[in-house]
Amino acid sequence: MNAAPPLIAHVLHGFGLGGLENGVVNLINGLPHSRYRHAVICLGRSGAAAARLQRRDVPVFALDKRPGKDPAVYWRLWRLLRRLRPALLHSRNLAGLAAQPLAWLAGVPRRLHSEHGWELADLGGTRPRHRRLRRALKPFVQRFLALSRDQHAWLCRDWGLPVERVAQIYNGVDSHRFHPEGPRRRPCGTEGRALIGCAGRLEGIKAPLVLLEACARLHAAGRDVHLLWIGDGRLRGAFEARAAALGLAERVTVTGLSEAVPEWLRGLDVFALASFNEGVSNTVLEAMACGLPVVATRVGGNPELVCEGETGLLVPAGDAAALAEALAAYLDDAARCAAHGAAGRRRVERCFSLAGMLEAYQALYDELLRGLGPPGSG
Numbered sequence: 001m002n003a004a005p006p007l008i009a010h011v012l013h014g015f016g017l018g019g020l021e022n023g024v025v026n027l028i029n030g031l032p033h034s035r036y037r038h039a040v041i042c043l044g045r046s047g048a049a050a051a052r053l054q055r056r057d058v059p060v061f062a063l064d065k066r067p068g069k070d071p072a073v074y075w076r077l078w079r080l081l082r083r084l085r086p087a088l089l090h091s092r093n094l095a096g097l098a099a100q101p102l103a104w105l106a107g108v109p110r111r112l113h114s115e116h117g118w119e120l121a122d123l124g125g126t127r128p129r130h131r132r133l134r135r136a137l138k139p140f141v142q143r144f145l146a147l148s149r150d151q152h153a154w155l156c157r158d159w160g161l162p163v164e165r166v167a168q169i170y171n172g173v174d175s176h177r178f179h180p181e182g183p184r185r186r187p188c189g190t191e192g193r194a195l196i197g198c199a200g201r202l203e204g205i206k207a208p209l210v211l212l213e214a215c216a217r218l219h220a221a222g223r224d225v226h227l228l229w230i231g232d233g234r235l236r237g238a239f240e241a242r243a244a245a246l247g248l249a250e251r252v253t254v255t256g257l258s259e260a261v262p263e264w265l266r267g268l269d270v271f272a273l274a275s276f277n278e279g280v281s282n283t284v285l286e287a288m289a290c291g292l293p294v295v296a297t298r299v300g301g302n303p304e305l306v307c308e309g310e311t312g313l314l315v316p317a318g319d320a321a322a323l324a325e326a327l328a329a330y331l332d333d334a335a336r337c338a339a340h341g342a343a344g345r346r347r348v349e350r351c352f353s354l355a356g357m358l359e360a361y362q363a364l365y366d367e368l369l370r371g372l373g374p375p376g377s378g
Helices: 019-030 048-052 071-084 091-099 099-105 128-140 149-158 208-220 236-245 259-268 282-289 320-331 334-351 354-369
Strands: 006-013 039-041 061-063 086-090 110-114 143-146 164-170 194-199 225-230 251-254 268-273 295-299 312-315
Touching: 006 019, 006 071, 006 091, 006 164, 019 048, 019 282, 019 354, 039 071, 048 071, 071 099, 086 099, 086 149, 086 295, 086 354, 091 099, 091 110, 091 128, 099 110, 099 128, 110 149, 143 149, 143 259, 143 354, 149 164, 194 259, 194 282, 208 225, 208 236, 225 259, 236 251, 259 282, 268 282, 282 295, 282 334, 295 320, 295 354, 312 320, 320 334
Parallel strands: 006 039, 006 086, 039 061, 086 110, 110 143, 143 164, 194 225, 194 268, 225 251, 268 295, 295 312
Antiparallel strands: none
């Protein structure tokens, strides 16, 4: 009888719709089904991402952590790990890092931690309390993973990690789902207007109000623009109220959560990301895969994705005037839009393919699991 493939337990805060969660789904769906088993463990609640898992054999556990301190959740996590007995635990971001000592206590033989993004309250990852916590927990982690060179440098510098303990793998985009050809969606009544858009969570770190201010500047300068936000989030009310205050209520559309992201992206003229910081933005890659020029802030991993003057333009974070100027440069030059959009598509195919990402993760997982037994052992 063949032994079961090794079990990888993915630990994260929740499993809603977001770049981190999308990456976990793509990873589980895309890795060879015969090579690994998977389990997703949410310290908080599960969410819509669970429905996107194509494998029916992947359990999703929600430990329902209460807001603030909830020591009982870690007792439940330890008991679950003892029952599942994973070969490898892969935790993500600061919330998931707390699982590492519990995995060690539960006898999980291989332990990996990755960092995926930033919080508005700790834009550079330098908050003293968080830094102390990371440094206290890092001995329990055997390997670390960064999504960008920027994050790799941060892990080595701020966490005090040697280079050989930190791997780096870029996100990959499904270029068959996200591509320039196919159905397009636009908000009703926007025919003839320039359509600027962003996709993602309406949260402070994404700086939606800065993007709104940039569009207000374009409108005040006489440009016929409409802003489309593909997604939802806690700032939706404030975002729509600010649009109304700027006189843009009829020129701003929020789609809410949508499964038609490729169709919405293909309807845009320019993609804009005003984030205060980023790890590696899935939505920038998806926009590039759809053949769009990208205007993004010069933060985090963005300069590693966008080749300035070739696939897009980069502007300082928080600078609505610079953002408006860069957007206007595309709105005034259709040929430049098309050329940069086509170059972005080629760059995704060459450097950020989903197949390349899956190959890199498989190599990392196999490296960590080596020594536990022959392939297919649990």
